Amino acid sequence: MYSLAELADQFGLEFTGEAATELTGIATLAEAGPGDLAFLANSKYLPQLASTRAGAVILHPDLVARSPVACLVAESPYVAFARVSRLFDRSPPATTGVHPSAVVSAEADIHPDACVGPHAVVEAGASLAAGVVLGAGVYIGHDSHLGAGTRVLPHAVIYHDVWVGEQCVIHAQAVLGADGFGFAPGPDGWEKVCQLGGVRLGNRVEIGACTTVDRGTLGHTVIGDGVIIDNLVQVGHNCRIGKNTAIAGCTGLAGSTIIGAECTLAGGVGIVGHVEICDNVHVTGMTMVTKSITRPGSYSSGTPMTCTRDWKRNAVRFSQLDSMHQRLAAMEGRAKQSDKG
């Protein structure tokens, strides 16, 4: 339980209303009760402010006058909400120490503060720094290193020669360091190219559930500091992703894609291999990126959803677009001629 004044003090915010207001939880504007803190960060939800029953609301200074309840005033209400949310985190604490069912190599280097969950496996040459937490069934391959404070959730698999920085979160079933998709077309079928590189993750990287980051062929696949990646994302071999870039779910990066810093890729984006995307690029959902992007900005592809009957008609015409273009040009030519004539 926190008082409004305590929260304001702890997060360096101003407040309005009763300093002693007690807040025991955090909830949406619509669902919050008198003991809850709510927040308003998206103007879409502004209409809910007037009728909120929250004990207090985190909001922007411009909206204080419109709040029926106490306020925590923040220039960036969403960032303030993110910070306050940590106080109310109900995640269960990690068990401490190395669980007796874990299989840890005598040649692994486990910091005394690190936790290793049941049935986890840590191979020779691997190291876990202070505060590392491995969930149940996590696998850490040979010579892989996890930096201080990094948490790996149940059943994530980290192959050999994968270095993860500090304060990272690797979610369940994620796979770091599987072989890149490298095969040469030989006379009797595909010949595998051994994937000799590793994976290097910076600090404060988050990797979603069932996301795969392949190891490099020669040299490493590299993910920069502060990169956040959602679930079911594929990062091909030798990709390089710059600092603070965010990648939403179901996106796929083919091999050797280079992405700059501070980019955002929405969900379902696909990027062909060997292209380069500069800093500060934003790609909308399901866009097919087939060439390099050299200027910051927002990029898109795809066609809008309509009812299936209309879509079918228009989709047929797509196959005739080039011929339509030529017919149009021919008409324009005739018109020009008749003008002259």
Added chain:
Amino acid sequence: MYSLAELADQFGLEFTGEAATELTGIATLAEAGPGDLAFLANSKYLPQLASTRAGAVILHPDLVARSPVACLVAESPYVAFARVSRLFDRSPPATTGVHPSAVVSAEADIHPDACVGPHAVVEAGASLAAGVVLGAGVYIGHDSHLGAGTRVLPHAVIYHDVWVGEQCVIHAQAVLGADGFGFAPGPDGWEKVCQLGGVRLGNRVEIGACTTVDRGTLGHTVIGDGVIIDNLVQVGHNCRIGKNTAIAGCTGLAGSTIIGAECTLAGGVGIVGHVEICDNVHVTGMTMVTKSITRPGSYSSGTPMTCTRDWKRNAVRFSQLDSMHQRLAAMEGRAKQSDKG
């Protein structure tokens, strides 16, 4: 082994042909032999009926006269096939009891009838109702509950505070309750928003292999009774999916998507966040849903496949569509003018 008359009796169907016909297996029209039951539910396969060697066929009353062999007559042959298929299921039986290699908290509540496979982990506060089966290596987090008869296949991971109803099936590597993709853009990079909600699944829900259902930020992610979800599907935080909706593979739902009841989403669909889809909506494969849908019906987007050479020509013209439209309008204007002149 079943006689034709037994099957008819058990499933409440009429039959034609010899009551004592013995059926020991189930197979397609094309591959069935004299001891097999086949079925005809899709008119595409009608041509195979005349030459089938099956012992008997499940089919619609209108087709009985065209069958060369005995029939089980059903208004809905596919539903009848679904029910009969259970008799021939060869899935291995679950092992019974708690395997000695499993790690089960003393503070978990395990029904005496529940089965816990080798290397499974059940945390404190979790409960398994009667008839629950956990496969090898399954992880059940703190305070998560599984209803009666629910089966969890090997290595699925269920985080803390996830409630699963009765008679559900959770396939291998599925992840329920990983953190939603919530981050606020702070001055020094992304700041994580703690994901404080849980996941709530109704009864008779099926979740495919490697499918991920994220926990809610505030409040829960909710999946209704009878929902079926295929493999490699992403369900973002705070999504709500209505009763009996079906979602095919590789589909992604961004956070806070609300989907009604009795909908079908085909494979590879992408839905942007914060939209609402009403009941009885059908979305065709790979459609990009960028806005709410308020009327039942079928919706689509995308362009049709052609040979790459033609596609390239038409795709270039797509980038000129707006200018083509303006040129067309200009031509129409000129024509109107000259009509008047």
Added chain:
Amino acid sequence: MYSLAELADQFGLEFTGEAATELTGIATLAEAGPGDLAFLANSKYLPQLASTRAGAVILHPDLVARSPVACLVAESPYVAFARVSRLFDRSPPATTGVHPSAVVSAEADIHPDACVGPHAVVEAGASLAAGVVLGAGVYIGHDSHLGAGTRVLPHAVIYHDVWVGEQCVIHAQAVLGADGFGFAPGPDGWEKVCQLGGVRLGNRVEIGACTTVDRGTLGHTVIGDGVIIDNLVQVGHNCRIGKNTAIAGCTGLAGSTIIGAECTLAGGVGIVGHVEICDNVHVTGMTMVTKSITRPGSYSSGTPMTCTRDWKRNAVRFSQLDSMHQRLAAMEGRAKQSDKG
């Protein structure tokens, strides 16, 4: 360490330069040092040849004259590189024997040469041939068979009745044999169709991380010899994939898709169910395949990426394509009339 002459001899290649040149590693043209072997297989990297510091380069006979360093001369430099790469593979060796923490049924048939990693589970009736390696936590279901030399990486799950050929590689978190997505629309919701078939993989198949191959409904899902499949790919029930076909990441095949031999599907492709694709078909990234393909060649769909502002304008016009087509036809009709008049 290898001398240039040794490598040439071992792989049946010619060489230029000093026979005794010592090579201790393998690296890209740009990053190689005097002790490294590099390769040039993609003309995109030809400009890097002149300045390479590599000890030797694998390249095509036509380029030998342009190399500043020693050469290994190969008609197919990429295939030669693939073969040489095996010499430099740093993958850790498999542990030998059956790890004491593994749970292996007394009714499983384990070749004395096979390795079973920690916490792996092998059920009754399963068999592992000579040289099979199961990583940590791998699950092998009842009556499943793995051919000689097949490797299964940590935590992959293989259900019952799945046969895998020889020399296959199954990456972490892959799932072979989960239930196909088969449900009949009954009066009270979806009724599950039991998935009675299995999965059959040929020899030298590679399955990527988090890829799912569903079991057949009746009959098997079949993957031919030499097929390579990347990460996060969905293969539906009763698909059949021909010899040496390659499928890149994030692609989805709906049920009963039949794909010929020697095909390539790029990343993010979607294929609707019940279609057939002939041999030697190549499908570009993110293509939506909605019908059968009966002629070899390259196929595509989708629209090109542009900046979001331009895209929005053109995407709106897509919804007007059929009406544009009609307006164009009307203009052409008028023009024809006025020609006659």
